[in-house]
Amino acid sequence: MTNALVKNTGSSSSASTYLMVPIFIFFILLIFAVIRGPSLISSAGIGSAIIVVAPLVLATYALTIIVMAGRASVDLSIGPLIGFINVSLIQLVGIGFLKSVMGLFLFAMAAGIAYQLLMSLIIVYVRVQPIIVALSGYLALVGLNLIIMQRPGGLATEWMLSWGAGTEIFSPVLVILVLATVGWYLLAQTAFFGNLKMMGSDERATYTSGVNINLVRIGAHVIGGVYAGLAAITFTSLISSGDPSQGTTYTLMAVTALVLGGANLAGGRGSAFGALLGALNIYLITFVLSTFNFGMVQSYVTDLAYGVILVVSLLISIAIPELQKRVKNLSPTMFFVICATLALGVVMHITMDQFVDPLNPKPRFTFASSSTDVDDGTGYSGGTYFMFIILGLAVTSYMVRLLFSKNSPSMTALVVLLVVVVLGLIFAPDMGPDQVVADLTLQAKLVINTDVSATQFFALEPISQSSTLSAFTTIVVGSTALLALAAAILLASLIILLAMPHVAMRTKRVGMILFWCVLVIVGIAVLFAQSSDAAYLRS
Template identity: 60%
Template sequence: MSLPVRQQETSGAEPVAAKAAEQGGRSNPFLLMPITLFFALLSIAVLRTPSLMTPSGIGAAIIVVTPLILATYTLMASTIAGRGTVDLSVGPLIGFINVTMIQLHAGGVLENPIPVFLYCMAVGAAYQFIFALIVIFVRVQPIIVSLSGYLALSGINLVILPRPGGVAPPFMAEWGYGTSIFSPVLVILVLATVAWLLFTATAFYTHLRLMGSDERAAYTSGVPITIVRIGAHLISGCFAGLASICFTALISSGDPSQGTTYTLIAVTALVLGGASLAGGRGGVFGSALGALNLYMITFVLSSFNFGSVQSFVTNLAYGAILVISLLLTLLIPVIQRHIRNFSPLLYFVSLGVVVFGIALHATFDYTSLGEAPAYLPGPMDMQKALTAPLEIATLTPQTLALRAQAMPFVFFSILLAVLAVFLRLAVGQASRRSIGPAVAVVVAALVLGGAWVMHEGVSVPGTEAVR
């Protein structure tokens, strides 16, 4: 009697699995809140400060937010491993790599880019390796190990460099200027993001998520728990080294205490991006959005004048938005009942097109259009009479120049919308695990290409851009 029941259950489960595979896997509604918050803050920032959308404004934002994004990536790898592994020492670790690199450079040891990158990533990986050994073999709770590392590294940093000072290596001299969109810091961020996306396509990442979700089930399934946990910490150490390099490029010197501030905001960005501190859930897209949201909060609040309580208002905003975001996550089961196939990519692109229009409105110079000519009665002109009210018989050079400037923006917006629909259809016909990294790489390349086109502009023969 039990055999037919099993066959019936299996036959009922197979169509569900097949339907999920056809729909591209399960959706990720946890990204609904960070995406919405990001574009809401971006709209306010653009309306308050239109200079944010200039090449220098975007370049400065990239320089400032990149260390925070990489610090969030550092937390993400170890947090997915489970056991509540939230590395509170990430900030002092970034500061430790920063001050030791500055001191070694002053001693003439680190001069070229390759030794600097190898040293920073090796120090970060070595610290995280020791962290993992203590957690695995000594069986100390990860929160205790991370808090001890936070206190120890904070003191060691002050011993190595009692006060801010020193000079960054010469090849970093122009990295922190932020005068253009494309810079070596942006290259580091893009390569780090692509590396994580490629990592998500490996079996090791599947074992990592399984271990973070249920370590006992992963162990009984044959997953090498020890190797996976050590590997996760080594990956975190490499990201910590990259974060310290970008942090050094930002301040162009050594600072033993500034790096500690990244601990609180990196943990906040990780939670705001939809990652679970219990393990098993986290993504590069959500972590980057969480870090961008914290930067946008600071930027928007800086456009208001709160006087001497500016820093307190910023911390209040961090805490309030984090609490509200966590409370809104309670509505996710309700949202899943009504939105079964939520696409974060399509939702992101849709809001992006809307905010892109707001940015064009905020940055467009309407005074360059000039005033309408006065109407003078006279003989009837047949050309003007036969021209519709919204038509223009002859285009002026200024109008042609304005059209040339708007052409990349319009083309980029249409291309984003078409690509979003196309990728949504592609994901619906394939497994998300296999197509997800490719989709992310294509979107990143498209965004960078669009930014380059907008930065370079398009010239029309015989016309001159109107400034």
């Protein structure tokens, strides 16, 4: 009976469908973050991200394992608990009681386990609602932290100071994070984890099947205490000192990351991958907002962004079942691969493409540079084209295989369309050397402050650069590019609709009318742009 319940629980959760929401939000935020700060994709950028996000990831792991036990047992005291272990470690290091790595780890995890064990015993045997116990623990630890350390101060051990440098990707903090994640997946293979999920989904049925639900709940809190102790260690290495108030901010961030990771607050659903995505989403939100200058209201804007992303994730989660009805075979793994491929293309374009001189192929300027002398050359070179080639070959191979396995008029039209798109991505022409040299001769001794790109075939290619391009001309070129892209999308949709016999004729007519309207507007826009360029040259 237990096995049947576990099987039903797994099937009812629709495998890992809930992970599509955090996956989608993660890649959208990643693209925005790289556009706003290309330095994020570097050894120092990734190393710094690991150091900053590690405490939040581990705190979210702790919350997830506890929430999975059911009864809406969200541990609101996770932030003050991290702060309590942090200030206690710093005070004990200051008096010389803790010096070794082993001693520090044992103390941190023992403190986390002791606290969570006490909370679980109160919930199980005193029968107090988990949310009341968590709120009481939150208030008690906030006051206790201020008693232990009145104000931020102290200094971590020398070996811990180097841990929080964040200058390299590979660090002890990354090792802790990897081991904690591996430990989660090893735990997920045990009968305890199956009982935990089953209890969170239906506690009464789990009890009647013979599972000791009290022991399972206590075990979940103990494991959460271990993760809380590890989170406190990485937090201490991050700030390299003690802070009685800083840890409390992790409660809001960890709970938000928990929800963004797709965990069910009622229990029974959660994963390390979802918790990791939720924590990374919180970090990326903070990173993107830090690239803007909001002045004194920066922290309030960040909190507002957390709330907006939460609402957006809930709205997307509502749309996921409808999406799966139309795309029945779309699995979270395939969805992740698609999003990762698109995001990788953007990341490679932003971080690797550079301005080059056609007569001297050595790159001189990064894509992110705001201006450059025309004498030093124009054009792009870097990783985007390699990305298009790899993507094109992979998609073409898959489409050909799909064509032979499911031979139908609609599938044939779709495959032909996608092959054309892929070929457009691969063989998009570059600006020839003669054309570039002529352009340099026309614009010699000028400084380029605006880089204008438009959709030529299916890839972004530079079409014109000028020092005196007005905002008006830029808008014209950009609008033309967007309209051309819209026309390509409508044409693709029209081909697919015409190939499907069961689609109503009225729908096909509307698609055809929209396509021709957009095509006419594109033609007018192109003529208008050429006229404006000619008028500029005459002036």
